[in-house]
Amino acid sequence: MRELLSARRVALLGGVYSNHLALEAALADARARGAEAIFCLGDLGGFGPHPDRVFPLLRDAGVTSVQGNYDLSVAQGAVDCACGYTDPRDTHFARLSYEYTVRNTSTENRRWLRALPPTLKVALGDTRLLLCHGSPRRINEFLWETTTPNGLLERFCRETESDLLCFTHTGIKWHRALPSGRHALNVGALGRPENDGAPRVWYTLLTADHELSVEFVPVSYDHETLAREMTREGLPDEFVETIRSGWWTCCLESMPVKERSRGRY
């Protein structure tokens, strides 16, 4: 059964990665733009500082979240974040990020993460939405724009009885209308910029009028303060550089060649 949302406009937030300042800015922006419901597609921790700071922001704003792979790993005390890196450099940085996040996430918040659902089905007007973190079949599947074929997306839509698939995990937004008229939407990420040389981050607004519209919304926030917090917390300089420059410096292994060629590293 799908919950029929009474809202006409909803905000979809992707990976927060402990970026509490961007989350705060995005929540205020979404409300100002008339979002009546807000969903987060998981990965609340990782990469950024003070992971516990995002939880009260989400709860106070009434955000409904699904579980990301990071959330599941932190909740379970798993050995790693389950991003699946094999490149030694990426593995090194992923370990630093994960160990910091686990060390600084409270027991109460881990319990909250454990209870999150892996997927949500809702309806916005006549449109049936499937909300998940990676893909409908796998919490840590990367659905990049240039490695996700229409045939697979159509199959996901059929199997989940959905008109619009919404996901995050890769950290870079995209939207595609499928040949059947269904849609696939990577909502982007709030936690770090999307490897385009600008420090702003992104979330997505859906508006149901006579037809559904998708709008990617840029969020500028006090990234310098976040960068200083990361340095004070002893997080790697490579992470801080990304927050300041907008270029990804690590965890590039899974990025396909087309997306990779648009970055600096």
Add this chain to the structure above:
Amino acid sequence: MLGLSVRAPRDIAASSSAPRVEFRELEQVWFQITGTLCNLACRHCFNSSGPHEPWLAGLDVETVRRHIREAETLGAREFYFTGGEPFLHPEILALLADALAVAPTTVLTNGTLIDDPTADRLTQLAAAALYSLEIRVSLDAPTAAENDAIRGRGSFAKALAAVRRLVARDLYPIVTATEIAAPPGSPSLYERLHAMLRAAGVARPRIKILPVLPTGRCESRGDGRRLTAGDLEGFDPARLQCTRTRVVAAGGVYACPILAGLPGARLAGEGLAAALGPTALAHPACSTCYETGIACGNS
């Protein structure tokens, strides 16, 4: 040219005791496009490819196109073209274009045939496609002396030249190495390759390391161990690529790229849909997958 065997790897012996794993869903579809025809004859080749009398034939254009269409209807995620050396196939560029129209596509090559015109054509294919074209270039060591002892004289220089040509065109190939020539201890093969590529002016090195498989010309390196049902107790079969991969090769559809062409690994004579049943883990190479978690795909 190295004077080495071209006979087929040892087939899977019929055994009712081999454990079986259920197929999950079709993600990767591989094409053994040139069979075992290759212009090199590497000492560690897992399917004994070479330039003379290949034991496995290549695929014709219509067979590949038919399976591309079927893979699309089944919702497959990505295509891989391998061999042998794929760039020996006369229609390789047209087939890559066909595949890229449907899904992201990777071609595994030794790089020796990627000259400037071919690199230009690959650039055009990649630019015209919505999906990514990944090119994996095999190199087994960071020096010509070490590499060429395995892969043949002059192969290092040619492969590195191909890598440079592709990088210059923003195609950023994935350099793929086995641990065949890796000396024990540090620095690791990854670190040595990374340093060599950077020194050679290769921006953004991408590297994938694979274990040596105890099959083909390296059959004697294995202990011949075969998996038993007990090995799978408490083991997540999803770690095995045969639960989500199928390979189209001469003679039919097979369970994985390592065993493609071996009659004992054939799951269907024609068509992917007929080959989505359980797989018997009957070959010693299955132990390598089980122990190392090897993924022949890009990630």
